Amino acid sequence: MSLSHAVVLGASVAGLLSAAALSKNFATVTIVERDQLPDAAVTRRGVPQGNQVHQLMPAGLTRIDELLPGFSAALLEQGCERYEIDRDVAVLYPRGWAARVAGGMEVIGFLRPTFEWVLRRRVLALPNVRTVHGIATGLLAGTDGTTITGAKVTGVDGGKLDADLVVDATGRGSKAPNWLSELGYTPPAEQLVRPYLGYTTMVVRFPEGALPEGFRGIAATPNPAHLKGGAILPCGNGQHVVAAMGMSKNYPPAGYPELLDYLDEAPSPLLGRAVRAAELIVEPDTYRMPGNQRRLWEQLDRRPEGFVVIGDAVAAFNPIYGQGMTIAAIGASVLAQVVASADGSVTGIAEKFAAELAPWTDYAFAMAANTDSFFPGAEFVNYTPPDPEAVAGEAFAVAAATTDPAVAQAMRRAAYYMDPSGMQSPVVQQAIAEWASTGRQPDPSLTDPNQPPAAIHDVG
Ligand SMILES: Cc1cc2nc3c(=O)[nH]c(=O)nc-3n(C[C@H](O)[C@H](O)[C@H](O)COP(=O)(O)OP(=O)(O)OC[C@H]3O[C@@H](n4cnc5c(N)ncnc54)[C@H](O)[C@@H]3O)c2cc1C
The missing domain is CATH 3.50.50.60 (FAD/NAD(P)-binding domain)
Known part of the structure; x- marks a missing residue:
């Protein structure tokens, strides 16, 4: 050496x-x-x-386990919680709830x-x-x-x-x-690329039945039509981390009761409803950043x-x-x-x-940066935002992901494994093309922000 x-x-x-x-x-x-x-x-x-x-993506956890064998096990020894994002977290996209998929996209909450x-x-x-x-x-x-x-x-x-x-x-x-x-x-x-965002995070414990049945978390993050959002995710030891997130300077408040009102304005009212039933374990803390x-x-x-x-x-x-x-x-x-x-x-x-x-x-x-560029008031230095027409097709992928488990899984693989290859597969491309050519809309049962889908698709 x-x-x-x-x-x-x-x-x-x-x-x-x-x-x-x-x-x-x-x-x-x-x-x-x-x-x-x-x-x-x-x-x-x-x-x-x-x-x-x-939250650490599977792509990150895998790399860390390779560098430091046994790292995941060491997290679990501290009471951190293993779960599948695709199956266990209700994810509300702008076009509806993402299809629920079991297929091993495992993460550890901490x-x-x-x-x-x-x-x-x-x-x-x-x-x-x-x-x-x-x-x-x-x-x-x-x-x-x-x-x-x-x-x-x-x-x-x-x-x-x-x-x-x-x-x-x-x-x-x-x-x-x-x-x-x-x-x-x-x-x-x-x-x-600066959309000016803020977080307020706290830790809670939910009583039985506070989260939608069968789910261990909810993600209804902001989108350009809905500047306030949030997420509830397992963080181990029977607790959950609750984050209110605001874009375009819609900063979440620091105080506890005000935070509940803020969460009520998220794309899904389930966030505020669940947190109202929770026991506060760690006081809220705020963070703001340009982007x-x-x-x-x-x-x-x-x-x-x-x-x-x-x-x-x-x-x-x-x-x-x-x-x-x-x-x-x-x-x-x-x-x-x-x-x-x-x-x-x-x-x-x-x-x-x-x-x-x-x-x-x-x-x-x-x-x-491309996603953020569509938020009102986003500022750019040395970066050209995408042409809205050039990315219009992505809206059909998001719509198809409410119903088609292959599209849902490919989209999340692109995000969580940073592997977009699944989005190019003929099955996924054909599904998205069909949604685009027919102007198909998600079934109303999949867009009700009060009711995430119960069915779990197994894509193996
Ligand atoms: C609100 C918020 C939420 C986030 N959520 C997520 C998430 O869900 N998932 C995710 O993957 N990432 C998330 N991140 C990003 C994540 O925190 C960072 O990517 C991660 O910490 C890696 O950053 P880093 O180690 O490069 O730098 P940092 O975490 O910023 O650490 C820099 C370190 O350098 C030290 N340091 C700085 N200057 C000096 C100096 N001159 N001399 C000696 N030491 C110095 C600091 O003390 C610190 O220890 C989030 C970030 C924010 C702000």
Whole structure:
């Protein structure tokens, strides 16, 4: 092993997973974190979104289990709850309830601090990974400036850490563009799509019968015709996380009774009705953000060797689509592969990693940004919103997904596995074409926001 030392900046999801990925090929990995890391499942200052609902897609969980075998089991040991999204959660799309499908699209429900704590314990138990408490303030380069040789870190001896590879996982507020400018490089272009959204999340316990029969959650998130929405999802230990979500500056309130009124205005009144029956376990907490931010690291004309950027520092998405942690996990998995194929040298890792991560980021960013572009008042920087006519066909896919289990499953596979191939299958394409050519509308029994469908389709 000739790769000696990697330094990872930031000990949240992207940083921890990067450290796990690098531990396979570097002798030592040091994670730099500005927070004192608690040995408990609690929120912390550096992750202000920690109290908000977090759902991890199957595509992310699979990658994490590959990097850290037994991770799912460790979550379940903490009382986190396994469920099938397609079968157990009533999902209300703008055109009606999604057809209910059993077919193994399994996820694990958790509270974000529990998830991060389980992850942190697993990663810090790796024999060659350590953390230091400090604040990263810049990059160090060799005399000709072509290679990063470490990071400037306030709070450690000498104010710096030498490294063969530096990974920036400091989140959406990353200063890496400035750090590169200081070294004479042109920073990456930035794209912004801002629908201005807010969350308020709380944890509750439901009495028997409060949720629609046979369901363990409800998702009726905002859409351009309905700017207030929400979701109820299992988070383990017999509890549920309830999130009110508002778009176009329709921010949900922080107070408990007002929040119930807000949830009543979601696309399905079932949310407010269920929560009224619940016992409040964790008080509501709010979070506001402008929207999606992407830095085009893969398009740099010139970049130094020995430096990569991952996680929210590359792209931070509107969280309603639940993509951030999954893209962080995919990024870590790509990093592991790129480093493993690097033959003991960091030369080329930076360029290759940025190029191989880009298609995944493109996919997730387009999904979030294009959907968000139809919300009133959305703002764009360096991004062209899609032509409404060009995406009109998607409305028929959403309509077909209320009735056709193959379409419903393909749509959710495209979202949760980031695998759109099912949408191209002849069966799915034909079904959507039929809905489009006949102008078919979902059966009224599937559009009643008071009544999600009971029937479960088994597509194997
Ligand atoms: C309201 C909300 C809800 C969300 N819901 C979901 C969801 O349902 N599903 C999902 O997949 N994702 C969700 N996300 C996104 C998810 O939180 C992030 O994608 C995920 O945490 C990965 O981010 P990260 O590790 O790149 O950065 P962050 O989580 O932002 O962590 C950055 C870390 O770097 C540290 N740091 C920052 N600067 C420095 C510095 N200079 N020196 C040292 N340390 C530093 C911070 O303290 C922190 O620990 C949500 C986000 C928000 C805002």
